[in-house]
Amino acid sequence: MINKYKLGTYLMRFLVYILLFLLLVITIVPIWLLIVNATRSTTEIQQGISILPSTHMIENYRLLISKGLNLPRGFANSLFLATSSTIITVYFSLLTAYGLVVYNFPGKKLFSNFIIVLVMIPMQLSIIGFYRFMSKLGLTDNYVALIFPLIANAGAVFFGKQYLESMIIQDLIDAARIDGASELGIFHKVMMPLAIPGAATMGIFAFVASWNNFFNPFIMISSIEKYTLPMLVQTLRGDVYRTEYGAIYLGLALTIVPIIIIYAIFSRYIISGIALGAIKE
């Protein structure tokens, strides 16, 4: 009986590892092909598949920027936009979450539920009204229109609330009050330093979300010198590069690799952050 059970376990384990390996291949192959093809010339790419990199990366890069695609500027734009978005999201979401966790006031429960409802409402679909509003204010084609709305980022507030509730800070706050610190001062000087791990996780998600965001910049931004990386990806799909596969793959790889590097460094924070962002009762 025991042996049969053990044998069954071994067999099941073997089948499970096969399944895991298959899923691994499915997950990795497209990304691997992208990175490998970024280093191969268009001729090599058309000759067949390779799983090993080649030596034409520099050549591909020259070709990529020779056709009017200003990748470095796109990179700088995306970096600026993602960094500002991250700062705004983290600061204001923690501020809101702190207010919800630390104070007791009428309507607190209602507001918390309202945040959850906001997470479940498809706000992106009001982009037309948003565009018209911004155009009246003269803020279309301006990063302000992409950054300021993040002051009210329901998903991030929800995450911040979950995080702050898992910390015990009430004693420290009371101690700071006795020392005569102002309420906002306590938030800045006591809470902020303590919440750095949570703020970092929230920041990574905010950064990635902004870096990858295509739809909103695509609607709001019109001048080419303000294009972000996802918008340049759309240009890569155009006629100019039609047959230059090596350059196309390289352009795509360059937009993706920074995120892979960030993930390689912070994967532990990111993965523990995902679970915290989900509703747990």
Next chain:
Amino acid sequence: MNFTQLKKNSTGYLFLTPFIIGFLVFGLYPVVNTLALSFTDATLMSRSSHFIGIDNFKRLFADNVFIRAVGNTWLIWICNFIPQIGIALLLSVLFTSARLKIKGVGVWRAIYYLPNLLMPAAVAALFNALFAYYGPANQFMVRAGFLSEAMRFLESITVTRGLVVFIQWWTWFGQTMIILMAGMTSIPIPLYEAAMVDGASVWQMFTRITLPLLKPILIFIFVTSLVGGMQMFDIPFLLTDGRGSPLSSIQTNNILMYMKFASSKGHIGAAASVGVLVFIMTSICALGIFYILRDRDLDQPKPARKSLDKKNAERPQS
């Protein structure tokens, strides 16, 4: 409550003020504005616009373009969600199994999650290149003998829709799995031990203990996936020509809205009407599902009590 306490607690409102102002200006007002625009003939060029009643909505239903876009979006979402939740549930059961003791769980799930972080626009363009006529997919299929000659994948409705479904699944199954695993590891182990003593099978433990206790998390995954799925844009937009080709088979709600917005006249009134209808449809579905399925849980005073009741209820049946 004394005066200083009252003063301190009302400071809470102060902390919420930026969010509330931000929400009113950048969240609520655009929704109201979109609704108002949907009843007008506003265009991008014109400064003024006229109230035209429900003409925009009538026009949406006059041909089957809108219905088709909604149908496409639902089809793609459902076809991706079922295998996504299926694989995620299977993986999280396997990874948390005390019997199997799978090695390197952290590494496996870190890899499966990776696609979720990659730029959807770049992923769509990548699959466009991989499935191009001269692309690697054709090279592989022809050389391995699966196809006698190269195929125009992105001109086939089935293949193109299948690719969008696949990319969505590929992007999300890892994230769903991680959330489910967090839920499963928070289920108290004694529940399973008690069930084992009573002779429950693995399947019985899964359907009678795991699934019921995961319900809040499953609802959360379901609702957020639905809301995200109804706004799908980047992948179907950049996988083919930006109009949902071939034959509008991957033209989603948001692509249709964008096409109205970016048409030569810029009919933002018409675009707004698409946004309004999809907004209402999605919000009703999401909030409806959330409240219908949650009500019974909220009646229970404490989660711990509930678990025990569940366990006792299991006993006679096993």
